[in-house]
């Protein structure tokens with residue numbers, strides 16, 4: 550059992566709580582001193598805890614205000630992640646804008662986003678000039694990506710007649726043939742994991758001519774909550790032979806996105822443009838995705854929580870004004886601190902080390918972590 554304890558409060562919708570807060574995660578985290586505590590949404594956040602960290606995926610102004618109030622009361626608690634940073638992902642245009650800002654040196658692969666336009670009203674939908682740069686088929690996606698079932702409802706539109714059935718505001722994105730496989734890249738702090746998922750099949754010119762006007766679908770690449778990505782899944786979906794994108798290329802994009810968005814917990818969907826073979830397109834970015842489907846999610850998430858918490862602890866020991874950094878939140882402090890030295894040793898809510906993008910960095914080795922505990 551770890552000697553230092555940290556309390557991480559989580560505020561998640563019931564479906565997310567069921568999939569993410571599994572016994573296997575809770576017990577592994579606990580064995581390493583991380584206590585995952587449910588935040589009661591019936592009560593106000595400031596009246597609960599104290600927490601060293603708040604982990605959340607909730608929407609709305611009321612929740613944002615609650616986090617702000619919590620931050621005022623506990624200025625040094627870590628909020629995973631900042632609501633302002635998450636907000637960018639609630640709109641499918643701002644979501645992908647960040648991709649165009651990335652600068653990555655790679656001589657063999659290129660990346661970008663599909664051609665797309667935003668349509669706010671019916672009038673513009675039928676104004677051919679507005680979107681003459683796009684070629685059929687296109688995917689119509691709701692502009693808002695707020696986690697509602699509606700925000701996942703898409704349509705593959707094969708011709709102009711199909712447009713009649715669309716309800717703006719929407720994003721129209723060129724459908725790019727990609728061999729029916731999507732790459733989902735999970736990011737947890739500095740950890741990056743790319744997996745393959747089944748996607749929409751390619752649309753040939755012939756199919757385009759004879760198909761219906763429109764095909765509706767929702768979360769085609771999603772898995773059932775209890776499914777994990779493993780060799781069995783790849784076999785069943787015949788994804789064994791699909792080559793992965795180069796790991797270093799994917800890691801560079803993930804790091805770039807993390808820095809630019811100031812987010813720790815997200816995934817992004819990438820497709821490989823069949824016309825080129827070395828061109829990759831980012832089509833979707835999701836905050837706090839279904840991590841439980843990721844291989845070894847318990848270890849990855851526990852490592853991440855520990856890194857963030859121990860890094861903060863180490864910082865306070867080296868912080869000349871550490872007294873100003875102290876707030877009474879962690880479990881240990883309530884239970885076991887005896888003197889000033891112990892207090893410093895156990896402190897968690899302090900000024901945390903951040904990188905250029907303002908993100909907590911988790912660069913400490915196991916040895917350093919151990920040293921930081923031996924004050």
Ligand SMILES: Nc1ncnc2c1ncn2[C@@H]1O[C@H](COP(=O)(O)OP(=O)(O)OP(=O)(O)O)[C@@H](O)[C@H]1O
Pocket residue numbers: 663688690694700701702703722723724725726727731747748749768769770771818820832833835
């Ligand atoms: N531009 C595109 N070209 C080809 N296929 C696409 C494109 N955009 C989306 N798709 C397919 O449609 C699926 C759903 O699109 P998208 O990922 O944008 O929706 P979502 O509802 O936000 O998904 P998620 O469940 O990952 O949040 C993708 O997983 C992929 O299979």
Ligand SMILES: O=P(O)(O)O[C@H]1[C@H](OP(=O)(O)O)[C@@H](OP(=O)(O)O)[C@@H](O)[C@@H](O)[C@@H]1OP(=O)(O)O
Pocket residue numbers: 564565568606694695696697733770771772774816835836837838839840842
């Ligand atoms: O349903 P899961 O837990 O797997 O997670 C899905 C998650 O739903 P949840 O957050 O409500 O759970 C979705 O979030 P919203 O857009 O709806 O906010 C979105 O991120 C999907 O991409 C996730 O699936 P994944 O891409 O990881 O397979």
Ligand SMILES: [Mg+2]
Pocket residue numbers: 818833
């Ligand atoms: Mg997606």
Ligand SMILES: [Mg+2]
Pocket residue numbers: 694833834835
């Ligand atoms: Mg999405």
